[in-house]
Every structure is written in structure tokens, then in C-alpha cells.
Amino acid sequence: MMQYDYSKNKDEHPEPIKAEVKGLIPEWLQGTLIRNGPGLFSLGETKYNHWFDGMALLHSFTFKKGEVTYRSRYLRGDTYNSNMQANRIVVSEMGTMAYPDPCKNIFSNIVASHTHYDKEGNSYSMGTCIAEKGKSKYMLFKVPGGNGSPPLKSAEAVCTLPCRSLLTPSYYHSFGMTDNYFVFIEQPLKLDILRMATAYLRRVSWASCMKFHPEDSTLIHLIDRKTKKEVGIKFYTGAMAVYHQVNAFEDDGHVVFDVICYDDNSLYEMFYLDKLKEQMGADTMYCKPKVRRVKIWSNLNTQQQIVKFDAETKQQIEWTGGDGFASEPVFIPRPDAVDEDDGIVLTSVINAKPAQGGFLLVLDAKSFKEVARACIDVDFHMDMHGYFIPDSMFRNIIARSSSSLTDGEMRIKEVLKEKFPHASSLKVVDISGGCGAMYEIHIESDEFRGKRTVQQHQLVNQALKDEIKAMHDMAKEGTEIAEETEQMIDQKEPDNPVPAVVDSKEMRAVVLTGFGGLNKLKVTKKPMPDPQEGEVKIRVKACGLNFLDLMVRQGNIDNPPKTPLVPGFECSGIVESVGENTKGYEIPDDMTFPEAAAFLMNFVAAYMMLFEVANLREGMSVLVHSAGGAVGQAVAQLCSTVPNVTVFGTASPFKHEAIKHSVTHLFDRNIDYVPEVKKISPDGVDIVLDCLCGENTGKGLTLLKPMGTYILYGETKSFFSFAKSWWQVEKVNPIKLYEENKVIAGFSLLNLLFKQGGCNQVKTAVQKLLSLYDQKKIKPVVDSLWALEEPDSPPSVKPNRAAQSVAKPACVLQSSL
Secondary structure, eight states, X not given: OOOOOTTOOOOOOOSOEEOEEEEOOOTTXXXXXXXXXXXXXXXXXXXXXXXXXXXXXXXXXXXXXXXXXXXXXXXXXXHHHHHHHHTSXXXXXXXXXXXXXXXXXXXXXXXXXXXXXXXXXXXXXXXXXXXXXXXXXXXEEEEOOXXXXXXXXXXXXXXXXXXXXXXOOBOOSOOEEOSSEEEEEEOSEEEOHHHHHTHHHHTOOGGGGEEEOTTSOEEEEEEETTTTEEOSOOEEEOOOEEEEEEEEEEETTEEEEEEEEESSSHHHHHTBHHHHHHHTTSOOOSSOOEEESSSEEOOOOTTTEEEEEOTTTOOEEEEEOSSEEEOOOEEEEOTTOOSTTOEEEEXXXXXXXXXXXXXXXXXXXXXXXXXXXXXXXXXXXXXXXEEEEEHHHHHHHHHHHHTOSOHHHHHHHHHHHHHOTTOSEEEEEEOSTTSSOOEEEEEEOGGGTTOOHHHHHHHHHHHTHXXXXXXXXXXXXXXXXXXXXXXXXXXXXXXXXXXXXXXXXXXXXXXXXXXXXXXXXXXXXXXXXXXXTTOEEEEEEEEEOOHHHHHHHHTOSSXXXXXXXXXXXXXXXXXXXXXXXXXXXXXXXXXXXXXXXXXHHHHHHHHIIIIIISXXXXXXXXXXXXXXXXXXXXXXXXXXXXXXXXXXXXXXXXXXXHHTTTSSEEEETTSOOHHHHHHHOTTOEEEEEESSOTHHHHXXXXXXXXXXXXXXXXXXXXXXXXXXXXXXXXXXXXXXXXXXXXXXXXXXHHHHHHTSOOHHHHHHHHHHHXXXXXXXXXXXXXXXXXXXXXXXXXXXXXXXXXXXXXXEEXXXXXXXX
């Protein structure tokens, strides 16, 4: 009897291995078969409980002119990287609960494993939304193909279906698609959400929260692809457990589909690794699969044979592997085939004989006779699914990749190439996220050598003046902007100020008329208000531009204010009058208005996190994300006021040159910086300041020393976007925090000020910061200055600068707002 060790870790073979071909492979077969299955089951002192949980090992068979080459490689996804980094299993799976990791994105396990593609290259899949706004629902979504953008960014919902039960949605592995319909089976194999939510505390796996209910019926949903709505009739059948829908088509006004089904859920139970070892050598299975259309056909042994089943005649043809385990077969039709079974079938076969490699089997699909086999001296792993990619598709993918820039990126890049022909490096990246026009531009050219940052910006603005005008219809001539802005650099109140050309009862204001692009910003006149208690009237000379301002403009914050509104969070200028019981701060004599406008929010947030929350002391180490941002630069300066503090920073590569002297060690935010930090500081760091969330949270917690403090901060996300990011990270086990002596904290300056009565704490911080400024220990960094020249010209490119600036841009005003 054949035996296979399901729990054995397999080696990867990333370099091509030429197969020994026996037989003749058809010349028309040109492409690559990619197969996927679990290959790594233990890491360090930890191991997976279930075969399905093993980390994915991809292997490929490439066909070219009758020859076959093989290679394999582990999928370097978030799970693999996190586990490898910790040298143990830290990400939970359906059958294995890892610690610390209570429910790392359990919803990612409630997504269909099998995707469908239409003729246009669009892909379709399904996911489950758990208790969203009090309702659980299944969502069918579409990912447009071939548009060059990141796939999930352009995903769109096709249809949603309410779950029959709020807290026990159906588990599913696949769904069906025909020319005009989608077929979704809501089976009585259900997930208990309440049990899943408490699985970590009960120290059980999520799979233990899945139960088959034989007393319930199976509901079949039919969705019209044209109307994107479910048809009006509900279809029910008896209880069955379904993993794969193997066929779906339309015939004579009917939708026909075939499924492989089971009488219970024992198939999943069978693949627990300890049970696989128990049954090794025994000719038993927990549950026999059945092919169901109208009649039920049983007794299919899927381990040692491949079966071709004619759903019309009910006839079958078998290929028996003898001493081998055959994988899921993949059918590839012959070009210009007429008959539906004209082509070949590919399957990888594990050789059960000791010390003998596996082989790829090539069968004639019509006769099911062996055409050829490609023998490879490699210990194959037992895989699950495969997909054949013909050479023609590869060529299309390569063509799309080479032209994956958006139209805007290509247009701007061509203009800059023409304006800066000797540039050694030129990159343009659309960072708008679909909201307006916003680009990150990086240029290396001799034209910028020796020029200040603001002058470099002026050169780029001059080169792109036509594009800016076309995009926003509000740009001034580049030369005028350059001249007028240059005059205002380092400018404070002039000796003979020019009176504002406005009525004393009116003021100019930048008004956000609605959420969206730059066309929503208007400069208009508003009645001049009298300051009330706790208020002050300021003749504004400069105002800071925060990334939060950009998010407010787009409406991407939690509970956005109603429009129209006057945006902005900080400014500097001349105090004209104050309300009752109101007192302000005088800016130091040597501080310019732009510096004052770039001071408070950044330095107050940085100071309170470092000294009030984390208790920064001599000899500590700090990791700060977005080190090139305004808060990041304030953190770096404040750390320099304490002896022997080491600052590790992450930032986008294009900012490194400008900030490399402000931090001790600087890393590219897009690479795995954890090993690099460990090389320098093996014990980790004392403080982590994280405004990014997402996957960086897990990395930061790994780097945190005992008695260290991890602080999440930032005002740039709505509740739902923040929750989405947070749900994607490894959740924190309070018991583990206790065991490792680590602290996790949060900081929101706006909430502290306006919701939690923290004004006195902020005042104290401001006083200490002004003292540090007077001692020449800190100094606000202004990335660039922008002029608001005329009443009818709102800021054109200023908001788009926020995400790509080093420190903070500022607007300089010639008259009051």
C-alpha cells in the first residue's frame, strides 16, 4: 500500500530543472502549468495541525518545443514573511491557532479559493462580510483585467446576497459561472461567528467553529450577470457539503452545473495531520465523494486514479497511477478544437516509490491514454490546484506590464523628459488613489544641483505649468509663481505693511465647497466675525499644510464636517483682537511666520508621544515611521535634545537625501527593515512611533524591547479605513503583552484637545517647546512656501504637495484671510 508523509517539509527549487521527457508532447502545447499546495508544515518548535494550513509552495512546469522545465518556490506573502521572521508560526490558520495572534483577519479565510475569468480578462470572486452594519452578507466582486493598476484597488461589487443567518454564514470554497449567470451554493456547512470571535481565548482553532447541519437544506442562488441581481426564484435541495463546483453551463433554457459533494464534513477532518498519519497504509476514507447533477455517482478514489466522467451518458474512463498520487487534473484544449474533449489533460504525480522523483503526466483527453510524461528528479509535494497559462497570455501580461503607467503618469513623464533631457533618474507615481490629480515626482539632474528645495520645486512647476493648468484650471504662469514665491521666502511682517484690500467688515477665506478634488476649493469673501469667549482674531500671515488637510478635503476622515467650511488647523499672524478669558502665545522674535505655522501640531504631537507617553530618557532608541514627514522630523529633533538617543527612521527613498542627517539610521519603508535594525541593535528598540499601521505593526512589535512602548498615532484615516488596516495586522494578545513586558498606546492630538479636555497638558507642552526653541535646540522645518497671490486664485498645487514633501509646506499670504 502506498504511503505519503503529509507533514514533511519540502525543499524549493527556484532554478530551472530540465525534465526527462518520455513520449511525445504535442508541439502546440506552449505555456506554463502552475500548481499550488501546502509544502511547509513546521517551523522552529511549532507545527501546523491541518494539512490545508501549510504554507504555500508553488511549482511550475514550462512547455516549450516539446521540452519541459520545472521550478518551485515558496510564496513570499505576509504569512510566510511573518512566520520566517519569528522562526515560528505566528499567523493563525483555519485548523491551527497561533500565539500571539487572535484572529489575524479571519475574514480572509471566508473568501472563495477559486476565481473565474471572463473573455475580457476580468476576474470574479466571492467574499463574506461579517455583521457589517448588523447584517452578514455574501459579496460577489469583479476585478477588471488589463488596466495596469493594482488589482484590488479597482475591484467593484457585482452583487450582494444576504446570509440566511446573521451569525452562522455558510462556508464555501468555490462558485460557478456560465455565460449569463453566477451559481452560488449556500450549504449547511456553517461558521459560528461567536465561537470564532472567542476561539483565541478558548485556545481552539477556527475550524473547530465550523459545523455541518444535516437537518438544514442547501440553498442555490442564481445571479443574472446582466442585471447583477439574483433571480426571483429560490432553489433548494437536500443537505450536502460542497467544496468544488466542477462544471457549469447553459442548455436549452436551463442552467446546469455539476458539483463534487459529500454527506458530511468529514473530508476536512480527514486532513488533520495526526489523522493522516493514523490512516496511512489503510485503504479507508472518511467520506466518499459524489458527483451530483441529477443522479448521484459514488465510489471515486481520488488518490490513485483520474477519472473522465461523461455527465450525459454517465460513462467513465480511468487512468490508474499504480504507485503514485495524482493531483487535480487540468484540461487544455487543442487550438481550434471542435469536440469539447479535444486536447490534453495535465496532472502532476507523486512517486510513492522511495528515492524516486515525481513526474508530470500528459494524457490524451479524448481517449485518456498516456501521451507523455516528464520525469523530474525532485521530491514533489502534494498540491491542490493548478492553472495553465499559455504563452500568448504571458505575452499579453508582459505587454501590459511594460505600459502599466497611467495616462497621467506617462504624460507628465514625457513632459519632464523633454524639459530635463539630461536627468539621470526620473520617476512619476500617481498617488491620488482616484481622488483628484496627485503625483509623486523624483528627478535627479544637474539642473537642481546647488539649488534650495523651494527653487527645485519652482523648476518642476515651471516645466509642468501647462499640465497643472489643464488639471486644475487654476494655475498661474510658472514664472510669476517663481518670482512671487521667491520674494516671500524667510519673510516676516514687512516694515511698512500694505493694508489689506478688503472691507474691514469682510475677510477673504479659502472655502471647501464640497468633498473631492481641488476644484472644490474656492477663495471668497466672508463676513468678519467678532471673537467670542475662547476665540482670537488673527490677521493671517502664514498657514501650515498638513496631510490631514488633504484628507479633510477628500472627506476621508471619520465624521467629516459639513461643507461649506474653512479648512486648516494651524496658522500664524498678527493678533487683532481676543475674546473674553482668552490668551495666546507670542512667537519668538527670531521665528518667521512660516516657521510658526509649521510648529505647533508637529512638535506638540512629537513631544507628548516621546516625553509624556513613552518617557524618553538618555540612552534609549526610537523607531519612527514616515521619518521624512513633519512629525517624523520633529521627533528626530526632539530626540537630539536627549543624550545618546538612537533614532531609526523609515521613509520613501526619494526623501533620504534630504533627511539623512536628521536620523541615526535610515531605511527604505518598502523593504524588510527588521533584520537591518536587528543587526545594529540586536535587542530591538525602546520606542516605536507608527502612523502607518497595517503590516508595519507586526514588525514594530517584534522589534520592541521589554519595557518598550509602541505608539499608534495619526489623524489621517476614517474609522472604517483604520479598522480595515488594523484588521489586517496581527492582533495583540494581552496575556502576551504581560509576559513580554511591552506597552501599546495610542495618541490623537485632536481628540485630546477637543474631546478629552487636554488643553492644559497641551499648553504645558507648548511652553516647554518654546523654551527648547529659545535654546536653539529645535527649529521648525518648512519644506516649501507657496503664495496665495490674488483673491480669485485658490491654491492650485499646494494640497497635492502634502504627501510628497519633506517636513511641512506652508502658504504665505499677502493679506488677511
